[in-house]
Amino acid sequence: MNVSKKQATIGFIIIFSCLSVIFYLIVPIFIPYSTPCDVDYISEGEYTGCYLVSPVWGRVMIIDENSNIKWQNHREEFFIHDSDILPNGNILIGDTSNNRVIEVDINDPSKILWSWDALNSFHINWTEFSFEQGWTDLSFLENQNSLLVSWTLINDVDFINGSMFGRNYDSILLSLNNLNLVIEVNYSETREIVWSYGQPTNINILYHQHNPDRYPNGNTVICDSGNHRIIEINTTTKEIVWEFKLEFPHGKLRVARDCDDIGNGLRLITDSGNNRLLVYDMNSQSLIKEIKSPWFANPYDADMLDNGNILVSNLLTDTILIVDYETGLILRIIGFPYKWVVPYTLILTAIVYNSIQLFKTLKTSERKKLRKLLDFQLYRRIVYIVCGILSLYFFNAIITFLWIFNVQG
């Protein structure tokens, strides 16, 4: 049967329309989460061996390694970036779109047991706080009711056990990304801000930071993403004791989002926009490892697991990866990169089609043996095939670059 070019084109459009409907409208209904920001491995308690996932869209949830939902929040949330399990077993959530942090009852997710609300004047009087800090420019206060997704954009919440630092109260460390500000709130008693770093209108201190962590040595490490650096500050004096930047030939940090102390003086860094993880040795003050993978698609968070592998949340492909620390090989993919099926199928189809055409050209060429290589048609097909293979390999890197470019504008 001879199929005309027109018929082939119509068939092609129908097939890809059906695939698009299946993978963009139907499959997502059955996928438990999408666009995971922070992911934590749970190493103790009832959910040991599971993962706490904070997806940008949907519910904060606990899943097992087969993506079965073991627990989920009562409400659909919007723009969630981070959640943590508290020592009492409850879930602390950075409720980003509502500009607040909430503690949800693990036994009854409909119950909010504690909250800190950035728009609640009983929890924080911003004007008073700003004057206390000596900030003269208060223009940022005008935007509290702006139409942005979130005025503050809370993108990190950590519980800090006060007894580890000689305090008689526990606290919550918070990153307010839009305000270029990190604050620490008294969790046990007053909800007041007990510490802060950054200033909304001075982007030289912090600029759209991610993931502040209080290290065991008492210092605070912050990914100062917009300034392409990571800093460690003495929490008391606020003096910078370590600044990590990269230059040629490593390429500057592009939206660094995570920097974990993984022991032996090593720090595991997530350089999201460059689709890579880095390991920095504080002893030798040098970069000792770069882990890259074509599977990385804007990795948001990386944690060292007890077994020596790395847990990575892969923001753009809706997956969580277990990565071999030594080789960078992907040992396990949790979740399904459903959004990638249609573009991958398109590229694969193009590769197969051009391979068939290449074969046909070789067969029908009137030139003999190696002289067939002089046929122009042949080169056209080879170029298409090579471009197809390269775009498959670099697909995640290209999408991440476009995404970061778009977000950072």
Ligand SMILES: [Ca+2]
């Ligand atoms: Ca977390």
Ligand SMILES: [Ca+2]
């Ligand atoms: Ca953190």
Ligand SMILES: [Ca+2]
């Ligand atoms: Ca981490």
